[in-house]
Amino acid sequence: MKLLQDRKKWHSFKLFLCVLPFVALVLVFSYYPLYGWMYAFFDYKPPKPLSMDDFVGLKWFKSLVESDVKIDQLLQVLKNTFAMSGITLATSWLPMIFAVFLNELRCVPFRKVVQTVTTLPNFISWVLVYSVAFCLFNSTGMANTLLENLGIIKEPILFLQSSDHVWLTMWLWLTWKNLGWSAIMYIAAISGIDDEMYQAAKVDGATRLQRIWYVTIPSLLPTFFVLLMLNIANFLNNGMEQYYVFQNAFNKEYIQVLDLYVYNTAMGSGSYSVSVAISMLKSVVSLVLLLGATGASKKIRGESFL
Amino acid sequence: MQVSAGKMKKRKIHESAGDRTLGIVCYIVFAVFALICVYPFYYIFINTISANDLSARGAILFWPEGIHFKNYISALQIDGLFQAAKISLLRTVIGTAATVGASAYLGFMFTQNKMWHRKLWYRLIVVTMYFNAGIIPWYLTMRNLHLTNNFWGYILPLIVSPFYIILTKTFVESVPHEIQEAAEIDGAGIMQIFFRIMLPVIKPIMATIAIFSAVNQWNAFQDTLLLVTDNKLYTLQFILYQYLNQASSLSALANSSTSGSAMAAAVATTQTPTSVRMTVTIIVVIPILVVYPIFQRYFVKGIMIGAVKG
Numbered sequence: 001m002k003l004l005q006d007r008k009k010w011h012s013f014k015l016f017l018c019v020l021p022f023v024a025l026v027l028v029f030s031y032y033p034l035y036g037w038m039y040a041f042f043d044y045k046p047p048k049p050l051s052m053d054d055f056v057g058l059k060w061f062k063s064l065v066e067s068d069v070k071i072d073q074l075l076q077v078l079k080n081t082f083a084m085s086g087i088t089l090a091t092s093w094l095p096m097i098f099a100v101f102l103n104e105l106r107c108v109p110f111r112k113v114v115q116t117v118t119t120l121p122n123f124i125s126w127v128l129v130y131s132v133a134f135c136l137f138n139s140t141g142m143a144n145t146l147l148e149n150l151g152i153i154k155e156p157i158l159f160l161q162s163s164d165h166v167w168l169t170m171w172l173w174l175t176w177k178n179l180g181w182s183a184i185m186y187i188a189a190i191s192g193i194d195d196e197m198y199q200a201a202k203v204d205g206a207t208r209l210q211r212i213w214y215v216t217i218p219s220l221l222p223t224f225f226v227l228l229m230l231n232i233a234n235f236l237n238n239g240m241e242q243y244y245v246f247q248n249a250f251n252k253e254y255i256q257v258l259d260l261y262v263y264n265t266a267m268g269s270g271s272y273s274v275s276v277a278i279s280m281l282k283s284v285v286s287l288v289l290l291l292g293a294t295g296a297s298k299k300i301r302g303e304s305f306l
Numbered sequence: 307m308q309v310s311a312g313k314m315k316k317r318k319i320h321e322s323a324g325d326r327t328l329g330i331v332c333y334i335v336f337a338v339f340a341l342i343c344v345y346p347f348y349y350i351f352i353n354t355i356s357a358n359d360l361s362a363r364g365a366i367l368f369w370p371e372g373i374h375f376k377n378y379i380s381a382l383q384i385d386g387l388f389q390a391a392k393i394s395l396l397r398t399v400i401g402t403a404a405t406v407g408a409s410a411y412l413g414f415m416f417t418q419n420k421m422w423h424r425k426l427w428y429r430l431i432v433v434t435m436y437f438n439a440g441i442i443p444w445y446l447t448m449r450n451l452h453l454t455n456n457f458w459g460y461i462l463p464l465i466v467s468p469f470y471i472i473l474t475k476t477f478v479e480s481v482p483h484e485i486q487e488a489a490e491i492d493g494a495g496i497m498q499i500f501f502r503i504m505l506p507v508i509k510p511i512m513a514t515i516a517i518f519s520a521v522n523q524w525n526a527f528q529d530t531l532l533l534v535t536d537n538k539l540y541t542l543q544f545i546l547y548q549y550l551n552q553a554s555s556l557s558a559l560a561n562s563s564t565s566g567s568a569m570a571a572a573v574a575t576t577q578t579p580t581s582v583r584m585t586v587t588i589i590v591v592i593p594i595l596v597v598y599p600i601f602q603r604y605f606v607k608g609i610m611i612g613a614v615k616g
Contacts, residue, residue: 008420011420012420012421012422013422014496015415015418015421015422015424015496016421016422016423016424016427018415018496018497019412019415019416019421019427022408022411022465022466023427023430025462025465025466026430026431026466028447028451029444029447029463029466030434030439031430031434032447033438033439033440033443033444033446033447034439034443035443035447036439036442036443036444036446036447037439037443039443101332101335101336102332102336104328104329104332105329105332105333105336106329107333110333110336113340114336114337114339114340116598116599116602117340117343117344118339118340118343119602119605120343120344120594120595120598121343123521123525123594123598123605124525124591124594125524125525125526125527125543126527127525127527127543127544127546127547127550127590128525128543128546128587128590128591130547130550131350131546131550131583131590132346132347132350132587134550134583135346135349135350135353135580135583135584135587136346136349140362140363140364140580141364142349142364142367144364145364145365145367146367176342176343179339180343184606188606207325208324208325208328208329209324209328233436240441240528241527244528244531245527245547259441262440262441262442263441263442266442266445267532272442272446275442276440276442276443279439279440279442279443280440282440283437283438283439283440286437287437290436290437
């Protein structure tokens with residue numbers, strides 16, 4: 001009997017040994033970096049290894065708010081982050097509407113072409129998006145040529161080197177890239193709606209718009225809610241790639257979101273410690289947002305997404 | 307009776323007119339949006355095959371003029387571009403193979419309820435999808451591990467990807483459990499079950515993951531930016547980014563690589579910064595443009611399965 005139990009235990013442990021190398025990879029690449037948070041409490045000068053003499057306590061956290069200039073800079077970064085995430089959050093219903101009206105297209109080949117073509121930009125990198133922007137909107141690009149030909153402008157407009165409407169143009173590029181792809185989840189949800197509901201609505205004399213409003217949209221709201229929660233959880237995580245490729249000396253003030261600011265502080269000015277301190281604060285706030293969002297999801301829908 | 311029937315008919319006609327307008331508006335709006343998604347690529351492409359003096363002035367808008375393909379030939383001779391293409395291709399092939407293999411294996415393993423503390427290890431991996439230390443600590447870790455300026459820095463961190471593991475696990479769970487039990491009774495070990503029985507069954511989801519992962523590897527830019535200073539390890543994406551930010555030295559680079567006799571060539575085929583940038587853009591984007599429409603259904607399948615348990 002005991003032998004059998006031991007064999008069972010050994011088998012269960014053997015299964016663990018099978019995945020151990022991969023668990024080790026995760027520990028090394030995803031958990032070991034957490035140890036780097038320590039740099040936020042030390043005066044770290046890159047080539048030299050850390051020693052206890054360099055311990056500075058909360059110096060770097062205090063330095064974030066020690067002068068008016070620094071406070072202003074940090075506030076501007078937070079403003080950019082909140083504005084751009086805020087615009088995305090406020091327009092998070094767009095993919096749903098996109099899917100709903102795409103579904104209203106009766107001509108199936110046309111619908112398929114539209115779906116294929118509009119999801120395409122999602123699969124090109126931000127560097128390529130920037131390249132597209134560059135080719136179309138530089139001083140001899142398509143936009144300027146067209147406006148000049150139409151006689152609207154005489155001098156080319158430097159779209160990409162402008163500090164005006166940065167938040168809006170960043171949102172536009174993001175939407176151009178993501179809208180079609182984000183709609184796919186809703187398209188799937190729509191195909192799962194019971195056709196009898198539409199038939200019943202038709203019999204009752206509902207117009208197309210009424211059918212959308214009273215049948216389609218209510219069926220999509222659960223999906224919308226989950227994605228909204230995920231968006232909220234990622235409020236501070238804009239990523240840096242989009243903003244990094246689009247940034248230049250002219251728009252820097254308005255384009256720096258937290259992720260980019262963290263990168264610029266470390267790699268641009270070499271202040272690793274300050275940068276880690278900011279990124280730590282960000283991670284903690286993000287974690288709170290994530291837990292809040294899953295909590296809300298659990299309470300309202302009975303399931304969490306963690 | 308008569309009156310009400312007439313009223314109903316009238317209302318019906320009125321409604322269908324409204325519905326028709328809605329339909330037409332939908333067609334127009336979607337056609338415009340589709341055009342906005344496609345035109346940029348078309349615009350760049352026609353510029354790369356048009357006379358370079360025209361494209362540099364921005365004169366090419368809707369159709370190519372003075373068609374020639376010399377830009378592509380010159381681009382291939384630019385120093386470093388071929389090397390970058392090689393690196394991009396290598397990381398896409400090796401990285402995709404490693405990620406797909408690991409995801410299939412782990413997705414299967416994490417369905418084994420008997421595993422010691424299975425839930426703990428699974429959660430440990432899934433949590434990394436939502437929470438990480440941040441890029442600077444990650445960079446410092448990579449530096450400590452000597453993975454900066456190292457090709458394996460492109461591959462190793464991406465091998466275990468929680469999202470793909472979730473996809474495979476969900477898929478394996480949909481396979482009838484009796485298959486594995488029958489094999490166990492026949493005396494098959496866990497590895498035999500995985501390689502002989504599971505692997506052929508989960509091929510569709512592996513195809514989906516392969517496509518996702520290949521696109522990610524091809525498009526990756528941030529890791530080169532953080533980890534690599536050795537220009538032998540630059541990827542196409544990184545080279546393209548550099549080209550976009552370099553000014554006139556670019557065309558000198560392209561023209562110097564062609565022979566002296568070519569210096570007398572017509573202005574139409576002399577390289578300009580615009581022509582180099584656009585040509586490289588097309589070279590980088592073409593694999594995606596070719597792969598995407600063919601494999602679209604795999605992408606869609608992936609996000610559907612992911613949606614169940616994202």
